[in-house]
Amino acid sequence: MSATRQDTVADAAATPDRPQPYAELGLTGEEYDRVIGLLGRRPTDAELAIYSVMWSEHCSYKSSRRHLRQFAEKAPRTDVLLAGMGQNAGVVDIGQGFAVTFKIESHNHPSYVEPFQGAATGVGGIVRDILAMGARPVAVLDALRFGAADAPDTGRVLPGVVAGISFYGNCLGLPNIGGELAFDPCYAGNPLVNALCVGVLRHADLKLAAATGPGNKVVLFGSRTGPDGIGGASVLASASFGGSGEGAKRPSVQVGDPFMEKLLVECCLELYAAGLVVGIQDLGAAGVACATTELAAGGGTGMRVSLDAVPLRDASLGPAEILMSESQERMMAVVEPGGLRRFMQICAKWDVQATVIGEVTGTGRLEMSWHGARVVDIPPASAADDGPVYDRPASRPPGQDRLAADDPAALPRPGGGAELRAALLQLVSSADAADKTWVTEQYDSYVRGDTVLASPHDAGLLRIDEATNLGVALATDGNGRFCQLDPYAGTQLALAEAYRNVAATGARPLAVTNCLNFGSPEDPAVMWQFTEAVRGLADGCLALGTPVTGGNVSFYNQTGGSPIYPTPVVGVLGVHADVRSRLPSASGVAGASLLLLGTTRLELGGSLWAHIAHGHLGGRPPAVDLAAEQALAGLLAAAAAGRLLLAAHDLSDGGLAVALAEYCAVGQVGCRVELPGDPFTLLFSESAARALVAVRPASEGAFAAACAAAGVPATVLGSTGGTALRVSGLFEIEVAELTAARLATLPALFG
Amino acid sequence: MRRAGGTAVPLWHGDASLHGVDAVVLPGGFSYGDYLRCGAIARFAPVMTELIPAARAGLPVLGICNGFQILCEAHLLPGALTRNEGRRFLNRVVQISIETVDTAWTSEYSAGQQITVVLKSGEGRYVADQRTLAGLTASGQVLARYAGPNPNGSAVGIAGVRNAVGNVAGLMPHPEHAIDALTGPSADGLGFFASALHAVAAG
Numbered sequence: 001m002s003a004t005r006q007d008t009v010a011d012a013a014a015t016p017d018r019p020q021p022y023a024e025l026g027l028t029g030e031e032y033d034r035v036i037g038l039l040g041r042r043p044t045d046a047e048l049a050i051y052s053v054m055w056s057e058h059c060s061y062k063s064s065r066r067h068l069r070q071f072a073e074k075a076p077r078t079d080v081l082l083a084g085m086g087q088n089a090g091v092v093d094i095g096q097g098f099a100v101t102f103k104i105e106s107h108n109h110p111s112y113v114e115p116f117q118g119a120a121t122g123v124g125g126i127v128r129d130i131l132a133m134g135a136r137p138v139a140v141l142d143a144l145r146f147g148a149a150d151a152p153d154t155g156r157v158l159p160g161v162v163a164g165i166s167f168y169g170n171c172l173g174l175p176n177i178g179g180e181l182a183f184d185p186c187y188a189g190n191p192l193v194n195a196l197c198v199g200v201l202r203h204a205d206l207k208l209a210a211a212t213g214p215g216n217k218v219v220l221f222g223s224r225t226g227p228d229g230i231g232g233a234s235v236l237a238s239a240s241f242g243g244s245g246e247g248a249k250r251p252s253v254q255v256g257d258p259f260m261e262k263l264l265v266e267c268c269l270e271l272y273a274a275g276l277v278v279g280i281q282d283l284g285a286a287g288v289a290c291a292t293t294e295l296a297a298g299g300g301t302g303m304r305v306s307l308d309a310v311p312l313r314d315a316s317l318g319p320a321e322i323l324m325s326e327s328q329e330r331m332m333a334v335v336e337p338g339g340l341r342r343f344m345q346i347c348a349k350w351d352v353q354a355t356v357i358g359e360v361t362g363t364g365r366l367e368m369s370w371h372g373a374r375v376v377d378i379p380p381a382s383a384a385d386d387g388p389v390y391d392r393p394a395s396r397p398p399g400q401d402r403l404a405a406d407d408p409a410a411l412p413r414p415g416g417g418a419e420l421r422a423a424l425l426q427l428v429s430s431a432d433a434a435d436k437t438w439v440t441e442q443y444d445s446y447v448r449g450d451t452v453l454a455s456p457h458d459a460g461l462l463r464i465d466e467a468t469n470l471g472v473a474l475a476t477d478g479n480g481r482f483c484q485l486d487p488y489a490g491t492q493l494a495l496a497e498a499y500r501n502v503a504a505t506g507a508r509p510l511a512v513t514n515c516l517n518f519g520s521p522e523d524p525a526v527m528w529q530f531t532e533a534v535r536g537l538a539d540g541c542l543a544l545g546t547p548v549t550g551g552n553v554s555f556y557n558q559t560g561g562s563p564i565y566p567t568p569v570v571g572v573l574g575v576h577a578d579v580r581s582r583l584p585s586a587s588g589v590a591g592a593s594l595l596l597l598g599t600t601r602l603e604l605g606g607s608l609w610a611h612i613a614h615g616h617l618g619g620r621p622p623a624v625d626l627a628a629e630q631a632l633a634g635l636l637a638a639a640a641a642g643r644l645l646l647a648a649h650d651l652s653d654g655g656l657a658v659a660l661a662e663y664c665a666v667g668q669v670g671c672r673v674e675l676p677g678d679p680f681t682l683l684f685s686e687s688a689a690r691a692l693v694a695v696r697p698a699s700e701g702a703f704a705a706a707c708a709a710a711g712v713p714a715t716v717l718g719s720t721g722g723t724a725l726r727v728s729g730l731f732e733i734e735v736a737e738l739t740a741a742r743l744a745t746l747p748a749l750f751g
Numbered sequence: 752m753r754r755a756g757g758t759a760v761p762l763w764h765g766d767a768s769l770h771g772v773d774a775v776v777l778p779g780g781f782s783y784g785d786y787l788r789c790g791a792i793a794r795f796a797p798v799m800t801e802l803i804p805a806a807r808a809g810l811p812v813l814g815i816c817n818g819f820q821i822l823c824e825a826h827l828l829p830g831a832l833t834r835n836e837g838r839r840f841l842n843r844v845v846q847i848s849i850e851t852v853d854t855a856w857t858s859e860y861s862a863g864q865q866i867t868v869v870l871k872s873g874e875g876r877y878v879a880d881q882r883t884l885a886g887l888t889a890s891g892q893v894l895a896r897y898a899g900p901n902p903n904g905s906a907v908g909i910a911g912v913r914n915a916v917g918n919v920a921g922l923m924p925h926p927e928h929a930i931d932a933l934t935g936p937s938a939d940g941l942g943f944f945a946s947a948l949h950a951v952a953a954g
Contacts, residue, residue, distance in 0.1 A: 446871060
């Protein structure tokens with residue numbers, strides 16, 4: 001595939017038996033034969049490049065596609081969805097003529113190879129997805145998972161990932177309003193770097209990836225094309241690390257230029273406003289190959305492209321490399337000839353290079369030329385939509401029953417006040433539950449001036465309209481331990497937690513995105529985990545009435561034969577009718593009643609306590625009760641709107657113990673609580689559908705009535721005030737000590 | 752500016768005209784990506800060819816964060832801003848004390864008043880040679896200092912400086928993020944913009 005040798009369509013017809021490196025490009029023998037069948041001849045090198053990237057797991061979803069259909073088949077009846085699965089990102093109606101689009105995507109493999117650029121370009125990629133829907137990107141969130149916090153390699157990967165996100169997102173001028181940070185040895189060789197972006201548009205501005213109108217021009221704009229990440233995401237993300245002889249599959253990770261992305265964002269928004277864009281597609285994994293095939297396939301048309309016209313940063317690139325390059329900060333638009341002059345003027349204003357590289361045709365073929373010869377001539381849908389779909393074998397791993405039988409109820413528990421106090425301090429100073437300021441302080445959370453809530457609050461909350469105070473809340477959650485114990489229930493628990501986090505701000509949860517991080521789909525045990533997770537999410541979304549609008553699957557997160565815990569990360573978006581009534585996760589006001597909402601059972605399977613205190617993972621995850629989640633969410637929204645609460649904080653990892661500690665540390669206020677029942681269970685169980693709330697003084701009666709009406713059990717724990725967290729008859733911890741314990745952990749680990 | 756009662760007019764970097772505005776705020780951001788030293792390229796932007804003489808002639812100019820860096824690079828303000836002591840980007844709510852109220856941008860405050868604003872920068876560490884620092888303090892050109900712990904290693908805790916006349920000021924933290932308790936830590940920052948409107952009305 002050098003620049004000097006052209007493998008043309010004519011050559012391919014004349015030399016049917018020439019050996020081709022399909023295996024090195026990641027295609028199986030069967031897949032290669034399928035290409036030959038589709039074309040009626042062997043592919044040219046350039047065509048082979050297109051099929052290899054388009055049919056990679058990353059781009060084609062070939063192992064997951066048949067399962068993901070459930071998100072559509074089981075979709076709840078809703079009228080809020082303006083565009084759903086299959087587009088770059090789903091679009092949700094939030095009322096008043098506004099719509100939002102949001103999506104979460106993985107950049108796991110590149111972030112392990114090169115943490116800084118891998119994570120940075122992960123932000124860039126998801127932002128372009130949102131931009132391609134016609135929206136202005138307005139915020140990002142990052143869900144991060146690393147190996148053991150004290151492992152030496154985590155000291156390499158985590159600071160690089162955080163610095164990369166900081167570098168790219170801050171320069172781009174997007175507030176980072178939330179996300180997650182978790183640690184487990186299972187992520188040591190496979191960190192999970194999932195980035196979510198949300199954008200805002202008016203209903204009329206929705207753009208779809210389709211090339212329509214023969215004669216319209218195809219314009220490539222943004223950065224020049226270089227040899228970045230050739231075969232990067234597409235091939236890299238489709239083969240697990242480890243083993244020998246895979247060095248050739250570890251090409252360089254792309255390098256990001258956030259300022260160019262900023263120019264591209266502003267340029268696109270001006271082009272949209274001027275009505276100059278017929279269809280648009282971002283260039284992410286598989287670059288020009290993906291954008292041309294998807295635009296042509298989306299429009300049901302053909303396209304003629306001159307690869308010689310693609311502006312290059314490296315003149316030695318040949319057609320296959322140009323097609324596969326994953327150079328960042330590029331977009332492709334379909335433009336009417338009459339609008340082309342104005343289109344180019346706007347690009348020039350923003351110093352964005354734009355080049356006509358082809359035009360839409362009515363032939364139904366994607367044709368590309370290079371140095372005067374035809375090097376690609378394929379039906380675009382054959383690459384974009386007709387890729388292989390696998391029904392991979394899935395089987396419940398034999399160890400699953402043994403894992404479930406290993407009940408943490410048998411673990412030694414702390415008994416008296418002193419032991420409970422020590423257990424609480426151990427949890428809050430663990431890297432998982434510690435204060436995350438070391439990370440979040442590196443992100444700009446304020447830029448754009450519309451951030452109402454960000455970390456450490458339960459969800460990020462943005463004002464969308466200054467005139468009406470309409471807003472959206474976003475949270476991401478995942479719990480690999482719960483999913484390892486039971487992927488169906490664990491995924492529903494992730495969904496429930498993100499839903500609850502959004503509800504805790506007073507917002508109404510509306511829609512779901514997901515990033516499904518799993519090991520190799522060729523392992524039947526992993527495939528079982530995957531099918532269970534998808535089934536759990538689809539069923540959960542149906543029950544909660546929140547449709548899945550899009551997402552991403554990341555397979556091959558494994559080192560050698562050891563997959564990560566199944567880790568579906570679920571993002572939930574909610575609408576806030578009036579952000580002025582938002583609920584923070586803690587309030588500094590003293591004298592407020594503290595109530596525990598929901599029902600607490602002895603549920604320790606997969607809990608933070610079992611993990612931190614005993615290094616134990618076994619038993620059953622907490623019971624899922626989606627009706628209770630809905631009731632709780634409805635109560636919180638009503639109580640926020642009625643100004644009955646000062647704060648609301650969801651209970652999750654570490655249960656009430658961690659929630660109380662966080663309340664005191666974030667609010668910088670003490671409290672006195674009495675535990676009505678077994679103190680250990682109340683403090684450390686992780687039963688779902690629970691929240692800690694602080695009631696506005698004088699609203700106690702109204703809130704009690706609201707709880708009763710919603711059918712949500714409410715237990716008065718005590719009240720805020722003083723300088724210590726006091727648990728009557730058991731222990732007390734000064735807020736200053738709690739704060740110091742939570743704050744010390746990450747700086748001690750990462751400098 | 753709008754919240755303070757003024758009319759905001761966007762100025763384009765490539766347009767060598769100030770379009771008759773009465774005051775200029777150079778906002779934060781990453782001018783031209785700031786891949787070189789922060790503000791080093793922006794200082795040569797066409798709009799600066801008009802701005803620099805206008806500032807020397809008395810036009811009220813406030814540089815916030817990257818804008819402060821640009822004003823230093825343009826030699827409208829003394830000193831320079833370098834990498835934070837911790838070598839990481841820092842987004843933190845800080846207290847600053849307003850050291851001088853004798854400027855176009857701080858007249859609405861009282862001397863020594865502590866206000867709550869957001870600092871968010873990777874290269875926010877103010878540095879200058881000893882003679883300049885001594886001169887700044889002696890001549891009352893220190894606009895604001897960090898009131899709590901020094902967050903980024905800035906020399907003598909300097910968060911902002913002014914020129915000798917008092918029309919040009921630079922501030923590392925962001926007063927524009929402290930105009931409303933809904934979206935910021937306080938509304939303390941409005942005073943900067945209200946001060947400028949006063950100065951313009953009086954001028």
